[in-house]
Amino acid sequence: MFDFVRKHNRLFQLILLVLILPSFVALGVNGYSNFMDGSNAAVAQIDGQKITRAEWDAAHRQQSERLRQQQPTLDPKLLDSAEARQQSLDALVMERVLQAAVRKQHWQVSDEQLRHVFLTDPQFAALRQPDGSLNAALLASQGMNGPMFERRLRDNMAQEQVLRGVMNSAIGSNNLSAQAFDAFFQRREVRLLTLSPAEFAAQVKPADAEIEAYFKDPANASKFQLPEVAQIDYVVLDVDGLKASVSVAEKDLKDYYEQNRNRYTVAEERRASHILIKADKAAPEAEKAKARARAEELLAQVQKAPASFADVARKNSQDEGSASRGGDLDFFPRGAMVKPFEQAAYALKPGEISKVVESDFGFHIIQLTAVRGGDTKSFDSVRAEIEAEVRKQLAQKRYAELAETFSNTVYEQSDSLKPIAEKLGLSIRSALVQRKPSADAQGPLASAKLLDLVFSKDSLQNKRNTEAVEFGPSQLVAAHVTDYKPARMPAFDDVKAQVSQLLVARQAAALAVKAGTEKLAALKASGDPMSLPEAQTVSRMQPGKFSPKVLKAILQADTSKLPSFVGLEAGDGSYVIAAVTQVLPREGQMADPARAAQQYAKAWSSAETNVYYKALKAQLKTTIKAPAAAASAVASN
Template sequence: MFDFVRKHNRLFQLILLVLILPSFVALGVNGYSNFMGGGNAAVAQIDGQKITQAEWDNAHRQQSERLRQQMPNLDPKLLDSPEARQQSLDALVRERVLQAAVQRQHWLVSDDQVKHVFLTDPQFAAVRQPDGSLNAALLASQGMSPQMFERRLREGMAQEQVLRGVSGSAIAGSTLSAQAFDAFFQRREVRLLTVSPAEFAAQVKPTDAEVEAYFKDPANVAKFQLPEVAQIEYVVLDLDALKGSVSVSDKELRDYYEQNRARYTVAEERRASHILIKADKSASDADKAKARARAEELLAQVQKAPASFADVARKNSQDEGSASRGGDLDFFPRGAMVKPFEDAAYALKPNEISKVVESDFGFHVIQLTAVRGGDTKPFEAVRAEIDDEVRKSLAQKRYAELSETFSNTVYEQSDSLKPVAEKLKLSIRTASVQRKPAADAQGPLASAKLLESVFSTDSIQNKRNTEAVEFGPSQLVAAHVTDYKPLRMPALDDVKAQVTQLLIARQAAVLAVKAGTEKLAALKASGDVNALEAAQTVSRIQAGKLPPKVLNAILQADAGKLPSFVGVEAGNGSYVIAAVTQILPRDAQVADPVRTAQQYAQAWSAAETDAYYKALKTQLKTTIKPAAAAASAAVGN
């Protein structure tokens, strides 16, 4: 299957050398020096081998493209988030760690193993032809060669062997899983008492000095800091912008109308009723003659009294589908009926009755009851529609011509957008933007790539236009920063009321915790739970409205002697006292024993595998540069 690649390996090397060498010469010493910086900067290192910024960017692009293909409606903002970029880096680091482990541990995958997996694993069915060979054409459509496919498959199998011994080691019996899940799903009866900071707010009177100190505390800076903001001008080149500048003559519109007249013609439909006397096409001549004679009798009858057609059809037609409706077939276009029937129906005038018509079904008597359609909309009725279509078509051609001019002009005359606006007759718009797109942002202002360019050093410090950014199909935008405000602190007087309220809340929370702690000590001493709220049952899957910190404290409380009292700061300034009064078994319906045993084994296996992977990272001296983390975070700032 992969013999051709192996046998011609030297040929492939020669071809690569021929392709790469001229590019290297053209690149020159200066280009090579540039290459060694920027994109070639290390963002991580594994076993002495670095991962470059360019490799990270490429891995993130590939991951983003896979997600777009799987989820076409995915918000593009999510793909440019710091979290998404970090996941791409983590995946790349994991791949390199396993590659290094394969080399150190000398894992080998034989050709027979590769072939067996390829022929038997269902995930490769799409690229496996019926004879078991590789579908090279399909791979090529995805930008992959046979040798790339074999290499990736072999590498993947080798990396899988590194972790297989650990990932398959978990054995979870019913007893172990039952104990684990009994503890996890355990229910507890509890009574609560909440000490709220609101009870103490009136007692708090912070001084001006305390307010100022709270405001200047570095730990509180983020609460009051004003965001980084850029005032920008921007121009958009898209079909809408070009449609308005395209001139279309009346003659062009009328020519288009004539060339596409069929589009503006409503297809004719006819409504008819019929009487059918069945005669299969394979019937004998005698049977056909008998059927025709019967049809002729009925024709004579309805010709004498056309208004009786429906009654005659109900009583005599052998078409079970239409007889009950008086033979009515509703409206039908050309092509819907057998040809002899259609030809006869489209030759009639309304209310006219046909002669006997023979088809493969038998003999018909047809009455045309109505005609609709067949009319062509006049030019004036569709002029606006045609004008829009013609302008859009011309705008698409013009966009292809002007997109390069747009990109070059904003780059070459980078101190202003006026030149490109005047040259292409585009309007200059204004906006106030931050590094992240606003929740309600639309069009170019929702483009993370544009905002990244806006907040670049070149745009802010050097006052240059951004590059032309494609933010949608046939849509380009460029921006220019007219004013920039970095992250900054407001004057205390401007936010004093806000600072005071936050300080009051903090000091009231301190008093609440103090009062709650004293109350907890008294309850522990007395063991009296009557002062607490009515009992309720809680568990990890029935938390109700309890904050996570409170629920965890309740479930971790010592149940050796009941009631068991615990106190915890709820995270919102309140102090919650809980008295565990009873331990209840888990609800048997919560989890199936067989499934829980499987889940327990999977969780155990995943934990062991993760621990082993972390050990490998340490053994291979894996490091992620601080700059990589900063770059990832900067995307979302």
């Protein structure tokens, strides 16, 4: 079964898609408590129907769990970020918008359409029985039955119809795509002069009173304000921390080895060559008898001269894939070949030749050429690996036993983390944190959910422990604030040097802009760019050292009359003057105009689909209460 899952990973992803997208379920027995704690608050509304915070949380948990399963090494803080939560909300909103559009526009999927997709879409091949019926056993392994799969596939197809017409609406001709790509890959010859603030800094000498006034200006407060910080104690319960505390008996390790001996056995593989005389399974008996007789003749030849097997295969085998290699099939494990072939090959010894073997492909003559694998590693050679695995399993079991105790204790004895630390033998750690995780934060300190709780009213004013937060698979953390400093302005004398430096930079930038605009006006008046530095060629594909802002200005400059002069503040305090002196066509031609036209049409279709989706949202009076909703949703988890 697991081999089948690995081979059909894409199929199961599709099943999960059909299973999950329409199934953001209600909150069940937790509904009343969720309503009371704000989980029933709307974070979005589509066509009068709200999406609750609890539904959003559930959708985000499902999405996070799917990503964890697909990418076990994924950094947990990426899943807990504001961006990840926003993506979950966007996906949920889009699903509800399409569901509403299906209702409003009366989209339906007929039985004929449903059956056609099921029978022709390659992604459903493994779900189809030879007679075209549904593979009920495979669906059952995914927790689904036939009616459930049919209903959800029908709903999914109906939602697809809402956007399909727009998605396929654009037509890309070679001329249109050539014009678009010509504009995109166009090159321009330009002369560039950059006036840096550093060139004017020596001219700036602000007085102390001017520096202090700059510091006290409310418009500049954010440049000097110290962020709010909290000094916290925190304790962590995780599997890694429990591994060292569990005891492992030698007998348990040996029992594990015996119970899992197959895991430490290298699978046997066999290498064989064969001669195939084709005969279709449904062929008339006379035709099959003729093929068998020919195979028997060839068998007699190779039995007399086994060394000639490869030559006979090259000349007579009807297996196009292996005949040129003398019938060689390379190494293969059990399960890779059809059953009759495998049984015959695994019954031979190296060098032996089988009798004629019949399969659905025809008649085979098999020669076994080599055997490898089948050896079992000794207990001593894998002991360390087994101990690590057993320790992990015992630690996971211990974690499951202690997780509820951890959560309850930090809540019930909320004035300190000392009780839970002593009860479970955990160490209390300390850290200085801000509302958002630092760029280099790891582990629990990278959890936005934990930090939201740290800076909540309950933690700061009521001096209570945070609730236990899961910051990764089998990882819990709780924190307690020991000291808090709100956002505040520092004393002027402490930051005077920094303030002076910023003020000098600001005034020097103003001088650079002034000198630049005067220089630009003079250049436009003279129309002569030769006083500017040496010309260079730029394009979107070869931007050189130009910043995106400068490159955009160069490529948007009006070139109806050359030279064309543009000036702009580059964003770093400098002023840039650019003189476009020549417009050059792009280098080379498109290798495949037809492919370029397809890409052009795809880009337009994507843009039109986005516009249509936005129009649907507006028509259905979609409102999203974010980012405020995002913050409250994170805090509620």
